Structure formats: structure tokens, C-alpha cells
Amino acid sequence: MTTLTFEDFKPGRFGTFGPRRVTREEILEFAGEFDPQPMHLDEAAAKRSMLKGLSGSGWHLCSVMMRLLFDGFIGRTASLGSPGVSEVRWMAPLRPDDELTLDVDVVEARVSKSRPGTGIVTFKSTARNAAGVALCEMTSPIIVRRAGVAAER
């Protein structure tokens, strides 16, 4: 499989990835370890919460989006990691058995000033459920090696 480099990322729609189902068991397991708030763990408390029913942790949703990005293309990209995330908007709750797809756009691609052998590609990723409702939007830069540059890694 060819490895994707900086040159492969041009502004515009890059692709749609998934689907991936997130089960109730997975929601409870993640929340139990990282975000044990009643709205993510307990059906009755969740019904009384602002989200009106059991919902996955937002950090779980972001982590699943990372996995969709990895399986979609980052796993075969000369990625050197990411300096951070510009913005995440949690727009609608993640529900048990939601089947997620991820729309990925390249917002910007520029050569790094500090590391000329690399570029910084900024992605906007939108996770949607099966009904097409946007659950989360994430804007994040990733550092990608340029083609023809010796592998510094």
C-alpha cells in the first residue's frame, strides 16, 4: 500500500469513513474508566439529565473519531503526530448502538516553517449517526512528511 504524504492532501472533501457501531457495552466501559458521570453510566440518572437518555462521553466520541481517522487514512499516512486540536464541538449526544460515519475535509495544507521536510494538514472531521445528524465537529492539524524527503520520522 502506498504511503500518503503531504502532497496527497489538498483543500476540499478528503473522504467519508466508517461506519463504526458504538455499543452500549463500549459506552459503559469507556465511561467507567474515564468519565464516570451518571449521565454516561446510569439510565435513570441519564433520563433526568440535560441529554435526556444514556449518552457516551464526549472524550469517547473523540477517541472513536481518532480510530475512524486512523482506519480511514492516518494508518497509511506518513504522520508524525499532532500538536493539538483547534476546536471540538459536541453538538448532539452519542447514543448506544449509534453507527458513526466520519466526513473529513482538508481545511488547509501548508509546509512547516520550522521543519521544512514536513507539512501541516488541518482537517475538519464531522461524526454523524445513521440518521445523518452531526454529533461532533473536530478541527485538528496533523504533521505529515513531504514526499521525497529522507525519512527522519
Place this chain on the structure above:
Amino acid sequence: MFFYEELEIGQRREVGSYTFTAEAIKKFAAKYDPQRFHLDEEEGRKSLFGGLAASGWHVGSVCMKMMVADGQRLIREAIARGEKVAVWGPSPGFRDLRWIRPVLAGDTITFSTGVESKRLSDSRPGWGILQSRSIGVNQRGEEVYSFRGSAFVPLRDPPA
């Protein structure tokens, strides 16, 4: 947990420390972020990180874990004193999340969170919205992680 009225701008609170073991780093990465430098010591050493590095989402999730545990301690203390308990609502999102330095196997990160600003919610009477800045510092005192978060916080005395 604090009610909206009790949140003071500039208030900062240490919420807890966590040591990232190689085992926990690999377990999280295998599920959610199986990039080679998060799964294998040798690949980590060869990468920009210089060692087996935790996924940034692992670091973010552990910060959440520490914040929730701290909130639940405050709730237990309020119950023990017979006080009214503030149950916070969900978060609309965050900004400016920075993975400043790698978190490597064996690192212990101490997380703290501070109040940057607060305002009453226009759409949900009885609720305010908190803007916070949370950071993680390693055992050498270096800042490794930060983000600006927001959350719905209930009013102690909601309008009738």
C-alpha cells in the same frame, strides 16, 4: 462540585495525578489510536516523541477522569455536610487543546483546572456556562497538555 454563583474567575484547583504505564498506553492505543509510536517502545524511540508516547486522546481522557473524580469528591463532601449538591451538565466542547510535550511511559502528570470566565445561559434558565482552562504538568514541572473547555453549571438559586 461548585454552583455557578461560587465560581470565581482565576480560581484554580489541582484535580489529581496519574502515572501513565506502558501497559495503559498500549491498551488505549490498541483500541482508539494504534499509531506505531503509541504501541511499541522501539517505534516510539525512533519517532519525534523519543519514547513510547501516550495517545493525545488518552491524555485528554485521563484529564477528564481526574476532573470527574475531583468533582465526585466535592459532591461526597457536600453530602456529608448536609449541603445541596451541584450536578453539572454536559460540555458543548473545547478549544485550543495543545499536546505541548509527549507523555511517555512512566510519566506522572498532575492536572489542574481554572475558571477563565462565566456567563448565564441564554437558552437554559437555571444554568450558567463556565469557560475553564485545564493543564497537565509532568514530574519535571513541564507543561505537557492544556485546553480551554466549557460546561453547563447549575445555579444555586435559579430564577423562579
